[in-house]
Amino acid sequence: MTRKSKLLYVIFIVAVAAAVLLIGAKNGDFAASLKAMLDIPRRYTLLCVLCVFGGILMQALSAASALRAMGRSLPFARCCGISLLGEFYSFITPGASGGQPMQIYHMHRSGISIADATTALVVHYICYHSVLLAADVALGIAYRGFIAQQVGANLPLLIFGFVFNLGLLSGALMLSFHQKPIRWLLRCVTAFMKKLKIGNPDHLRERCSVIADSFYRGTGFIARHRLELARQVLFAAGRLLCLTSVFYFVYRGLGQTGASYGKLTALGFMQYTSADYMPLPGASGAQEGIFSLYFNQLLPGDLMLSGLLTWRFITYYLVLIVGGVAAVWPNRRK
Numbered sequence: 257m258t259r260k261s262k263l264l265y266v267i268f269i270v271a272v273a274a275a276v277l278l279i280g281a282k283n284g285d286f287a288a289s290l291k292a293m294l295d296i297p298r299r300y301t302l303l304c305v306l307c308v309f310g311g312i313l314m315q316a317l318s319a320a321s322a323l324r325a326m327g328r329s330l331p332f333a334r335c336c337g338i339s340l341l342g343e344f345y346s347f348i349t350p351g352a353s354g355g356q357p358m359q360i361y362h363m364h365r366s367g368i369s370i371a372d373a374t375t376a377l378v379v380h381y382i383c384y385h386s387v388l389l390a391a392d393v394a395l396g397i398a399y400r401g402f403i404a405q406q407v408g409a410n411l412p413l414l415i416f417g418f419v420f421n422l423g424l425l426s427g428a429l430m431l432s433f434h435q436k437p438i439r440w441l442l443r444c445v446t447a448f449m450k451k452l453k454i455g456n457p458d459h460l461r462e463r464c465s466v467i468a469d470s471f472y473r474g475t476g477f478i479a480r481h482r483l484e485l486a487r488q489v490l491f492a493a494g495r496l497l498c499l500t501s502v503f504y505f506v507y508r509g510l511g512q513t514g515a516s517y518g519k520l521t522a523l524g525f526m527q528y529t530s531a532d533y534m535p536l537p538g539a540s541g542a543q544e545g546i547f548s549l550y551f552n553q554l555l556p557g558d559l560m561l562s563g564l565l566t567w568r569f570i571t572y573y574l575v576l577i578v579g580g581v582a583a584v585w586p587n588r589r590k
Contacts, residue, residue, distance in 0.1 A: 290565075292510060292559055293566050297509060301566075303501075303505045308499070308502060308571055315343075315491070316332065317332075319335050320335045328372050330368060338366075340582050341583060342355040343575055344579025345358040345579075345583075347579070356381070379475065382429060387492045389425065392526065392529055399519050406550050406554070410549045496528075499524070500521045501517075501521060502571055503551075504521060504524075507554065510563055512555065515554055530546045531543045531546040544564060
């Protein structure tokens, strides 16, 4: 990522935050919203923070368990640091495109092969999206009346998000267990390089083939070991449950009691599904917009802005701050 692109992403993130504040100040009593936000009991704020970093912990446990199952070893503290950095880079790159490559890079620096690092992350990605979609269906049926009432005319957003995530999951499964697409791509790249006389295409193809072979062995190994696969599903479910629980604790922190934990968590799953496809850093703009559409009946008046600011700061900007410190700390003397 170039310095110019980093600056553009930072400007965009700040602009979205400023837009939310300006819209809130224009359409409501900003002072009252800020006061309600600051009056949230500390226990609820702490629970929200624990949920956010609990989700990062679940991702670290997933990576550590998958690597251990493949006979690789990486200190758990290092896995936690890599998971935090992955979340940070996901939040500052379009479509979360920088998170996994950065995690693979840091695992490789720690002695894990590219193929094994990719296997660990892809397995978690598949389990994460599988649990998300399965929970959407199960919770959508269990709380169909409540979901229909809150989502209302915005149902097409939810359907599109579900179909989009289903497409991503299908693509990940195909690339993980069917070798033909990758082999075809390697042939196309090497033919293109030969045509333009770029580098050593045969060496590149051989090296990539070795990595691909190791990757397919890893995914096949984990798929055949049901106990490890069950652990991966549990870690993915734990991560999603941590993230969606934040909605409930923000809701309770603002003094609201009308909706149960199950209903708020179900709506949280729908919110993440609906905003996941936006190709912007941290899905900025989409996350705030979907939150406003889905929670406007649950947080009346000035509480909407209070809930939005609290939820977005804890789940996004706090991770940016902590992850940014973790990213620059090793080079602080420079």
